[in-house]
Amino acid sequence: MKITGDQQLIKKMNKTLVLDTIRQRQPLSRADIAATLGLNKATVSSLVSELIESQLVTEIGPGESSGGRKPTLLLFNRGAGYAIGIDIRVNDLFALLVDLEGNVIRERTVPLEDSSPDHAIDQIRKMIHWLSKKAPESPYGIVGIGIGVPGLVDEKSRIVSAPNLGWNNVAVQNLLASEFGENIHIDNEANAGAIGEKLYGAGRDAANLIYISIGVGIGSGMIVGGELYRGISNFSGEVGHMTVSENGPLCRCGNRGCWETLASEKALLDRAAQRWKDSSAASDEEGLDRLLNLARAGDPDALSLLEETGKHLGVGLANLVNILNPELIVIGNRLSMAGDLLQEPMLHTLESRSLSYHMKKTQVAFAELGIRSTALGAASMPITSFLADPDVTSQKTQP
Incomplete structure (x- = not known):
């Protein structure tokens, strides 16, 4: 019975x-x-x-x-409700409002002059309220919030460590839940970026992909068999700390020769500062834009710096191809804006250093979503959670 x-x-x-x-x-x-x-x-x-x-x-x-x-x-009915996705970056916060199919309704960037947890969370609250007021009328209002963080996030959504922000053991979800409800998801920004590109971007047709987030540091999100691979402690994907040069530059993690000390946006701008004796280049958030403008105008030093970075990228990518044999690698975050300048040296190095059989079916692409990958992936998490319960009733949860 x-x-x-x-x-x-x-x-x-x-x-x-x-x-x-x-x-x-x-x-x-x-x-x-x-x-x-x-x-x-x-x-x-x-x-x-x-x-x-x-x-x-x-x-x-x-x-x-x-x-x-x-x-x-x-x-x-994609307009039955809306979600908010937030990308916490070192210098600013990027947030967007999407419908239930991930279509962007509004977006906003605010500077993060003070990256302390208290100040950043206060700015996040203000962003959520601002975007909530921009949401069209709907049966369910804001169904949830997703946040991508440049650091380690454990199984309980606690930010264990975010070195570039100076955060340790910050329970962002708990701090926001009393005001905005329980459907709040916190994840590593590269994991969120991988989900964003898988759902809405370059990885739509790929079951196995690696999303490489290249900003101040380098992280990755890995999709295996259509699902995000998290590792035993939820900390998978720290490829930026893969050693690619035994006696290379000292990394913030304490090791030498980590991939991100050679191939990240920060590494590129540090080399630019040394070459041009411009001490502001490494810290100026517009530094990458200036460098790319110079390169596209034919400046030989700028082109040389980007060629060097492309080669360093290729070395790390070859390691990933040889170990994981992925279907697709997607290069995202801010350095993806330099895709046209990085592609040739990066692919040449990748192809010369990877095993031919491993590389044969691997494709490399730059993020279709640009700098939106993480925020869109983060927004998809509360949407997935909301739609997993089809017995919901039409009652607004808008802040």
């Missing part, structure tokens, strides 16, 4: 499958859903009616007839 609880669980699982099918294959009819999932038409019709009642699905009119009555087509 079936237990009622089991029946309710099966119904909930089927409802989730129906909603996911509509999201992925829209527009489609009830009959299309039944054929796709192998469910009977009566069950599908009942579940669709509930999804329409909860305003997650809408009917848009008749489709093509296959001989009988024209079927009514269904669409996922």
Whole structure:
């Protein structure tokens, strides 16, 4: 005899499958859903009616007839609610408001002159309130918030260490939950960037990819079999601390010759400062823009600096290709803006140093989402959590 609880669980699982099918294959009819999932038409019709009642699905009119009555087509209601994604960076905060399909509604960047946790969290609160007020009217309002952080985030969403911010053991989720609800997700910025590119960018068709985030440091997010690989302690992806030069520059981690001491944005600007005797180049947040403008104008020193950085990137990428044999590598964060200048030396070094059989099917691309990868990936996390419970009721959670 079936237990009622089991029946309710099966119904909930089927409802989730129906909603996911509509999201992925829209527009489609009830009959299309039944054929796709192998469910009977009566069950599908009942579940669709509930999804329409909860305003997650809408009917848009008749489709093509296959001989009988024209079927009514269904669409996922992407405007049923909105989410906020925030990218905490060393010099600023970047945030955006998206609908339930990840379409950007509004975005904003504010400087982070004081990177202390108290000040940064106060700025995050202000960003959330500002973006919430810009959200269009909807049944569910703001369904949740996702935040990407340049550091280690444990299984409980505590920021264990973010050296470039000077943070240790900061419970951002707990500090925000009382004001903005429980659907708040904190993750490493490269993990969020990997998810963003997988869902909305260069990795849409790849089941196995490595997203390389290159800013002040270098981190990575790895998608394996369509799922984010986190490691035993949730700390996977610190590829910036892979040793690529035994006696190389001293790294902030205490080791020498880490990849990020040679191939990061900071490493590039440090070399530029040494070459041009410009002490502000390493700290000036506009330094990369100035360097790229000079390179594109043909400045030989700027071109030489970027060529050197491209070669250093290629060395690290070759290690990753030889070890992981990925389907796709996506280069993201701020240094992706230099893609056209880095690509040739980077790929030449990669191809000359990687094993030919490993490299044969590996593609390398620059982030399609640009500097939005992390914020969009972060915003997708509360959306996924929200839609995982198809029994939600239309009650606003907007701050």
